[in-house]
Amino acid sequence: MQLSVFQIDNYGPWTVTPEPRRETDLQSLQARLYSDLADFVGAADGYVFYDRFDNMVGVTNGIDHDQFELLQERVRNRYPFTISVGVGSGERPAAALDAASAALQETGSAQDAHRTEMIAGEPAASPGPVTIAHFDVVDVTGKYTDRASTAETSLALQRATLSLAEYMLDHHDSLSYFVGGDNIITVCPDLDEQAFRAAIDAVADQTGIDLQVGVGRGQRSHEAGYSAKEALEHCRETGSRIEANRQPVHTD
């Protein structure tokens, strides 16, 4: 699959020049940029995660050099800054993202005022299929939202996300992102049910939080992720903890 890192050029210095900018303006700005990226990548059936907001991560199968340039043009024409893009590919998501960030790092520092609007690394002609695992917390409304304090619920979800992300990175070179509510999405290679069972057990052992997961696979993130969400609905209906929608995947 093809992974991308989207980096705001020289953002840190901009946020404090000539003096620190109003925090809510920065928050609003970052959220809008993310919304625009989600729309752009989403129109190509990809996924994008806000990650650190100044560095966002996308699964961008099928998005080529011209389209990245179009996105850069759009940002330049609308925001007070520009963005650079690093691209990498491979069967293992974390390795692909490493390649993407390494390619970008080779073009210069994120805080070099002259390193702007780079596209580093090569988009893949045949990026290969994507596996999406969509996790959520079992009965989050009953156990947390309607009962626990907002602060405790928030920390519980951060613990679950971090625990899952560390486990999936270490064991399966996979990337996990909190996507709001009680939802965590993991971008994986092709894994079997046992691998997900072990991950859920590891999170429960470490944090006491029970996750369930739907898994889907496809040529694009949307196809894979939609399958995963349907599978997760089966978990909710049946009480199952792991459901996989293993559709046949055709080569591009």
Place this chain on the structure above:
Amino acid sequence: MQLSVFQIDNYGPWTVTPEPRRETDLQSLQARLYSDLADFVGAADGYVFYDRFDNMVGVTNGIDHDQFELLQERVRNRYPFTISVGVGSGERPAAALDAASAALQETGSAQDAHRTEMIAGEPAASPGPVTIAHFDVVDVTGKYTDRASTAETSLALQRATLSLAEYMLDHHDSLSYFVGGDNIITVCPDLDEQAFRAAIDAVADQTGIDLQVGVGRGQRSHEAGYSAKEALEHCRETGSRIEANRQPVHTD
């Protein structure tokens, strides 16, 4: 200070009715709602954190019942859903947020289709001052962004955020939120320099990540947070790890 929780009414069911909605559309929608809340609360010199996106947390000193209604009207007129608000006050942020979420929980479940557009709890006439501590990672660009993999940097920041959030909640009833880049904002009661030093040490011990912090105080989050950001600039310039801008605070 006055804390608020903003909750999308019956959001979970909506996201999967009649079938799961496209993930990037949901991501974009959540980011836009957050952007709108940041603008609204920011215009009153408050802060708002995206927290779980379907439950957002704000420091809302001075925002009264009529203004919350105006915000609810705006959301109703623009989004495919509505929001409810819980409000609580006190000198200790976590206690104030607990009061806010408890007040909201008493009105019914977040997934009750008939519990919509609540305003629970009472806005405070004299909410009292706010202390904002603005943390970031020492030399994040040199140590992480330009060197480490995007995945590792992301996990490092999640570990630092979680470690700090747990410490500040346990020891000082304070609330901590990642706000993008390498920035973490903590909403605190009035704490001395020693308290922040101990927090930084605890995070370094637990995660190996070095934080620095600027601290500010004021009648509104913006005033306090702006002071904190100026103080943090002093850290960056001088190599100091803790700088406090202790302005005189006038009663409202």
Place this chain on the structure above:
Amino acid sequence: MQLSVFQIDNYGPWTVTPEPRRETDLQSLQARLYSDLADFVGAADGYVFYDRFDNMVGVTNGIDHDQFELLQERVRNRYPFTISVGVGSGERPAAALDAASAALQETGSAQDAHRTEMIAGEPAASPGPVTIAHFDVVDVTGKYTDRASTAETSLALQRATLSLAEYMLDHHDSLSYFVGGDNIITVCPDLDEQAFRAAIDAVADQTGIDLQVGVGRGQRSHEAGYSAKEALEHCRETGSRIEANRQPVHTD
């Protein structure tokens, strides 16, 4: 009442530097800026019209110098350009707007790269009441939208808007703006029913298009405009062509 003109600083040159920018990016950008202004002014119960997009017009009763600065800060922190504001007041809307644009023109040219973020003219402490007349086309869906071509309907509405705007400016120093659909809003001094009847007759004579109107009055545009919209609903229900909601107006 208090009128304002919001002008993008040096916008024309920016749109073609270093080469012409993508038209849809400009369109999207202008719409977003207008949306942000509508939110900002709307939160203070004012109205804003997109006018020429690079010059927007607002009825801004009660918005003071500090709030205009906050708006300028927000634009500067979010857009690739800045804005200036001209302010004028009086009982006659066009005269107040003339004062606002004259004050702004005195600070320099809209295309002077060094004339940025001006606030020209003085916000009024007691701006006085606002009268809003909300017009629409009688049976637009039956006569136009569902029957005529889109191009013809569009021209019919432009003719009606222009005819009404010219009449109301010449006879009553009033300002008229198309606001979407078949709606035209006129900002007026205190006029009687006969004045509106003559305006409707003039438009019908000149263009053959039948308008109806609801009229409201209040200390803020929202109060006046909401009354006007309620009055217009009476027209729709009763077949009346002119309805005025003459609420008592209290001094600020």
Place this chain on the structure above:
Amino acid sequence: MQLSVFQIDNYGPWTVTPEPRRETDLQSLQARLYSDLADFVGAADGYVFYDRFDNMVGVTNGIDHDQFELLQERVRNRYPFTISVGVGSGERPAAALDAASAALQETGSAQDAHRTEMIAGEPAASPGPVTIAHFDVVDVTGKYTDRASTAETSLALQRATLSLAEYMLDHHDSLSYFVGGDNIITVCPDLDEQAFRAAIDAVADQTGIDLQVGVGRGQRSHEAGYSAKEALEHCRETGSRIEANRQPVHTD
């Protein structure tokens, strides 16, 4: 070329149910929808005009049925309403738009609560080239923005737009839209320089306003429009009133 009308389903009734909605919320909402359409159509190198906001018009060469569905899905997932689309094609823009609106009208009324998310008419496999004429007012800043009142400038531009739109529709079956500032864009069949000269003369005779125009041609609106904007820059530099960039146009 392929023209589309984008219509908000049952919008009028929604704006007043259960009572009239806040005007600035509606204005902001309409602007955001237009911004989203501009982004979506713009990513396919098309153009979209806000027209009446509840009915927007696009030049949508190359956008097929699946993409219109994706756009409808995006609107449904994000807004409190849905949209329908009418599509028509041909060498003459107004005829193509007529076909698009007639196809949509045949599916039912714009105010039928059960006629939602239609796609009427057939996207064209080979829509043929687009001619874009980009007009602006000669020395608008010196003659109007920096000198005349905002209200007078606004009316002057409305007169010029209406005069041009009527002329170009009557004589060349073309569609003209104000796009902000002093810019008017006309979507035309393939016309020679003499046709544009006559149009400019007609507007000057009728309104006293001097226009200049750049003309471009291409397989997509962006390609044609960008050429037109470059040509218009030549007018600004040379004092010429009409410049055409007649690039070779290849069949799709």
